Amino acid sequence: MTGLPDAHDDTRRPPEGPMDEPKFVYDTENTRQASLDQPTDAGVSAEPKAAREMIATTRKIWHALADACPGLRLRNAFATTPRLILMLGIILLAGFLAVTLSSYQVSKEAVQRALVEHELPLTSDNIYSEIQASLLRPIYVSSLMAHDTFLVDWMLDGERDPQKVTRYLREIQRKYDVFSTFVVSALTRRYYHFNGILKEVSPDAQKDRWFFTMEHHPQGYRVDIDTNEASANRLTIFVNHKIQDGDGRFVGVTGLGLDVATVSQLIEHYKTRYDRDIYFVDHQGIIESHSDDRLIGKLDIHDQPGIAAVADEILAGDQGTLTYQGETGRIFIRYRYIPELSWHLIVEESEQAAIRALRHALYVDLGIGGGITLLVLAISGFTVHRFQSRLERLASIDPLSGLFNRQFFEALFANALSTARRLDHELSLLLFDIDLFKQINDTHGHPAGDRVIEQIARIVESGRRETDIAARWGGDEFVVLLVDCDESDARRIAEGLRHRVEQEVRVPDTDRPVTISTGVAAYRRGENLKDLTARIDTRLYAAKAAGRNRVA
Structure with missing residues (x-):
């Protein structure tokens, strides 16, 4: 129930774009007649042709934006994916023909150019994307911890019984298979580790300065690399997330640690996968991660023949391509700064290695080359679509309820507003929350509260038509947007929803009905969300003040 924006957050920004027309129906005794009074699809067919086409087009956009989840269907991937695959196919085909029809010298120059302009940057970008993807899950887990009501309430309640939070951290560490989990309290300055209380942080200690800078950090989380005092000072990637109370006050930091040694294993995988030398250096040029552990923390690129000539340029830039003269000839190098780790990624390949691959490629049959091209395109399309689908779902769907999240709802509201203005339709909005929800959590536990949210979300989902917009607004609050629906009809719909929840949802393991309180309003011209x-x-x-379980 936590981990979502507060229902009264004033930072909402409605994006722009068109949207379809929703109809919201709850077939109960109190609302059946209201449902019959709603405009039907026949009414839509009477719209001008341009309006009907706009609605049909917008519906397709919605299906493309919504990832697969209960009640939603993803019919088409974003148009970006086929364009990317098409461009990649064109590049591979053009390169293949050039290699096949050119002499060895021309082909040699072509492969050098491709190495500098495409292959090394693509390898660098792929590794960077995979590093970002590998950090997404730890960032998400640390956010869940920071917004967990158990952890916040335990800290605000005086941090009694430290064994509770130790068990909590140990369970998070075991469940998500991370190197370390921790909580640092701003109230007592205690550093809680999954093995117990580690220490008390001090503003005078150099090792603790990270904690005292987190309160004013502009983002909710930060990725730091430091030694881990709880594990023999092993180099660790820490994902630190602020903890705030209900009033937004800073009460501490929680998060988890990833062993930097796992990055070395990733590098070995990258080296085998791309057949190139790959390593990371810090801002001073010291190697921090390499497939050869003996070089970590000891080798400085300023002291290495060849690369020393371009070391300062690498460390001063964000990304680029350079060459230097190595022991086996010219070496092509691609460098990129990784802000999440404060390291520089370096990818190298020798000219001799590139030519050797080219010599073999010159004798490959056109048919075999075409088959390889198709295989690369298929693998690339699958990989791009897979990561894109994951990111789309994270960006749009609330994981507990299966409804849209607040951020995605704000985008859809802007689309609905734009369409309603063009078609001269009315907009109405329902905002409801679960009565005495905290009491359910406190008495029956958070899993029980989760089941209540899931049941209500299913009712909302089953009662909506394809174009209705329902979202989890935050915590136990939900929002429903109705297009071409005035306030009077919206109130009847809200009453039907209230009645259905009261009839169908019970507090887990009891016969006590769950009720909701609802606010209803129609959009006024000139308003924003x-x-x-x-x-x-x-x-x-x-509605709450009037006794709950009602519509106001």
Whole structure:
């Protein structure tokens, strides 16, 4: 129930774009007639041809934006993927023909140019993308920890019984298979580790300065590389996340650690995969990660023949391609700064290695080359689509309820607003939360609260039509956007939803019904989402004050 934006956050920014027209139906005794009174699809068919085409086009966009989840279907991938694969196919085909039809010298120059302009940058970009992907999960886990109500409440309650938080950290460490988990309290300055209390942090200690700079860090999390005092000072990648109370006050930092040794294993994998020398250096030029562990922390690229001539340029730039003269001839080098690790990624390949591969490629039959090209395209398309689908889902879907998350809802609201203005449709918004939800959590546990949220989300999902927009707004709050629906009809729909929740949802392991309180308002010309939700918040509070389980 935590880990989502607060329902009264004032940082909402509605993006732009078109949107389809939703109809919201709850077939109950109280709302059946209201449902019959709603405009039907026949009414849509009476729209001008341009309007119907706009609605159909927008529906396709929605299906493309929504990843596969209960009640939503992803029919087409983003147009970016086929364009990328098409461009990659064109490049591979052009390169293949050039190598086949050119002399050895021309082909040699072509492969050198391809190495500098395409292959090394692509290898560097792929490794960087995989590093970012490998950090996404730890960042997500640290965010879950920072927003876990158990952890926040335990800290605000005086940090009694440290064994509770130790067990919690140990379970997180075991469940997600990470090197280390920790919590540092701003209230007591205690550093809790999954094996117990490690120490008390001090602003005078150089090792603890990271903690005292987190409070004013502009982002909610930060990735640091430091030695781990709890594990014989092994070099560790720490993902640190702020912990804040309900009023936004800084109460501490939690997170997890990843062993830098695992990065060396990744490098060995990259070296085998790409057949190139790959390693990381810090801002001073010292090798921090390499497939050969004997070089880590000891070798300085300023002291190595050949690369020493370009070492300063590498360390001063963000990314680029250089060459230097090595023992076996000319070496091509691609460097890129990795801000998440404060390291520089270096990818090297010798001219001799490139020519050797080219000599073999010159004798490859056109048919075999075409088959390889198709295979590369298929693998590339699968890889791009796989990572893209994961990122799309993280960006749009709330994992507990299966509904849209708040950020994606704000984008869809902007689309709906743009379409409603063009078609002169009305917009209405429902905002409801679960009555006495904290009491359910405190009495029956958070898993019980999760089941309640899931049941209500299923009711919302089953009651909506294809074009309705339902989202989890934050915590136990939900929002539903209705297009071409005035406030009077919206209230009848809200009443049907309230009645259905009361009839179908029970507090787990009891016969006590779960109820909701709802605020309803129609959009007023000139409002933005912040203004509209502010008005609905007032009505939601009025429903609460009037005794809950009602629509205001």
